Structures are given as C-alpha cells and as structure tokens.
Amino acid sequence: MTAEREAHDDEAPDLARQLVLDGAEPPAPLRALADRLLPGAAVRPLWRNDLGGWTVRLEPDRGEALVLKWVPGATLAAWPDEPSPADEAERLAWIAGRHPAPELVGVGTSDDGDEHLLTRALPAESAVAERWRAEPETAVRVLGESLRLLHDSLSVTECPFACAAPLGPRLPGDPEPRDADRVVAHGDACAPNTLLDARGRFAAHVDLGSLGVGDRWLDLAAGAQSLAWNYGPGWGGTYFASYGVELDDERMASWRRRWNHDSPRPARPERSPAATRAQAPCRRRAAL
Numbered sequence: 001m002t003a004e005r006e007a008h009d010d011e012a013p014d015l016a017r018q019l020v021l022d023g024a025e026p027p028a029p030l031r032a033l034a035d036r037l038l039p040g041a042a043v044r045p046l047w048r049n050d051l052g053g054w055t056v057r058l059e060p061d062r063g064e065a066l067v068l069k070w071v072p073g074a075t076l077a078a079w080p081d082e083p084s085p086a087d088e089a090e091r092l093a094w095i096a097g098r099h100p101a102p103e104l105v106g107v108g109t110s111d112d113g114d115e116h117l118l119t120r121a122l123p124a125e126s127a128v129a130e131r132w133r134a135e136p137e138t139a140v141r142v143l144g145e146s147l148r149l150l151h152d153s154l155s156v157t158e159c160p161f162a163c164a165a166p167l168g169p170r171l172p173g174d175p176e177p178r179d180a181d182r183v184v185a186h187g188d189a190c191a192p193n194t195l196l197d198a199r200g201r202f203a204a205h206v207d208l209g210s211l212g213v214g215d216r217w218l219d220l221a222a223g224a225q226s227l228a229w230n231y232g233p234g235w236g237g238t239y240f241a242s243y244g245v246e247l248d249d250e251r252m253a254s255w256r257r258r259w260n261h262d263s264p265r266p267a268r269p270e271r272s273p274a275a276t277r278a279q280a281p282c283r284r285r286a287a288l
Contacts, residue, residue, distance in 0.1 A: 031043060033114075043059075047192075051071075068116060077113070083164050086107055102119035123197060133230060139230075144241070146202040151183040156183060156184055163214030165218065174254040177215055191227065220245070221255035221259055
C-alpha cells in the first residue's frame with residue numbers, strides 16, 4: 001500500500017465541517033473580546049475546532065476587517081504541547097516580508113488565561129472552502145506549489161525557530177534525515193491552512209504557530225494526508241508533482257506515524273470510533 005492510500009479514505013472526515021456557517025453563536029468571552037477590540041463590528045464566525053478554539057472575522061461599518069483567533073485557557077492547559085496564539089504571533093512577526101501570511105495586529109491574554117491573535121483580513125478563503133472543494137485540481141495544485149514556495153523562500157540559517165509540531169519519536173529503521181530536506185517547515189501543512197484568492201492563486205499560509213526549521217517530509221506527509229479527506233482519493237500525484245518531488249513511501253510512512261501519534265482526539269460520544277480516529281489532519285484545526 002502506498003503512502004497516499006494510507007490516508008484511509010474509508011474513514012475520511014469532512015474537515016470543512018469545521019468551517020462554521022453564518023449564524024453560529026460564538027462563546028460569550030469571545031464576543032466580549034471582539035467588542036472590546038473593534039467596538040460595533042459584526043462578528044462572522046469562520047472556523048471552530050474540536051478543541052474549543054474559534055476564528056472569527058470582525059467587520060466594522062467602515063474601515064478594514066480583522067480576523068480574530070481565540071483559544072480558551074482551558075484548551076491551552078489541556079494541550080500544553082500545542083502551539084499557542086503567542087507562539088504564532090512570534091512567527092508572524094518574523095515571516096512578515098519573507099512569505100505571504102496574515103499581518104499581525106496584536107496578541108493578548110485574558111485574566112482567565114484565554115489567548116487571542118488579531119490579524120488583518122485577507123481577500124482569500126481556505127483551500128477547503130466549498131468553491132475549492134468543487135475545483136480540486138486547482139486547490140491541490142496550489143497546495144503543492146505554495147508549500148514548495150515556503151520551503152524554498154525561507155532561510156534555515158535566518159529562522160530563529162525550530163519546528164514545534166508535536167511529534168512522536170524516531171524509531172529504529174526510520175529513514176535518516178537528509179541535509180537536502182532541512183527547510184523552514186510550516187508544521188501543520190494540511191489543506192485548510194492554505195488560502196486562495198478569487199482567481200485560484202495562492203494568497204497566504206495561515207496557522208503558523210508550529211513554523212520552524214524541520215524536515216520537508218513532515219509537511220508533505222501532513223499535506224498529503226489531508227487530500228482525500230477534502231477532495232476525494234487520487235490527488236496525491238498532482239500534489240507531489242506540483243511540489244516538484246517524487247513520492248518517497250518510506251519517508252511518508254515514517255513522518256505520518258510521527259505526526260499522528262498524539263493528535264488531539266477529545267471525546268465526542270456522538271461520533272463513531274472510526275470518525276474519531278480520523279481527526280488527525282489538522283492538529284489545532286483553527287485556521288484562517
């Protein structure tokens with residue numbers, strides 16, 4: 001079985017279900033924070049993850065829209081190895097001018113330990129938005145090309161961060177790391193964390209809290225794993241060709257195992273065990 005087929009298409013969750021519809025009600029602490037940061041702005045939910053984090057768009061009557069990511073203190077305490085909004089803010093400050101990413105506006109922590117990240121809104125939408133799920137060839141091509149752009153454009157000698165993705169250990173028999181594969185890795189390169197503009201061009205990478213020096217095959221494994229779960233089976237060839245690399249089954253299997261070893265799977269009694277097992281493709285799942 002190839003690494004592409006190891007994605008377990010029969011257990012595929014719909015990652016786009018985390019894209020919440022207009023009318024969903026954000027938690028009261030998030031609403032209060034939004035009103036304080038941009039008084040009077042409309043709050044449009046964009047994304048809600050399984051760990052309790054939200055991302056909303058703040059739309060004032062006049063002026064520019066902002067995007068607010070909010071993570072409850074309880075989530076941060078329960079998942080201490082998961083990168084926080086503060087971690088992401090540091091990386092956004094560094095990546096500015098180096099690679100397309102949201103512009104940092106602010107970051108903060110409440111008295112209750114909730115953390116938030118505020119960025120300027122981009123004229124783009126997630127690669128798992130309804131339009132791009134209906135145009136998978138465009139979406140998958142952009143996923144591969146944009147990941148290669150990130151790896152090629154960021155300097156490992158200039159980057160002050162190590163990749164912070166929580167990973168399982170290397171095991172005897174795993175492929176040895178190669179210097180040629182050492183890049184500044186995204187750290188959570190699943191499909192929802194790439195944005196496309198209205199013309200189907202790469203716009204930005206988001207959810208960069210794990211970004212740092214690491215191995216390109218970590219990102220390739222995470223990205224390839226999420227393809228079937230969003231676009232259906234059979235897109236691995238397009239993805240790897242767009243990135244510009246031949247599939248290495250051995251490295252893919254090793255990095256996928258390390259990537260998935262402790263992916264957050266909070267109890268969801270209403271979901272089947274198979275669906276619960278398949279929640280690995282986006283570790284924090286709080287993109288945009």
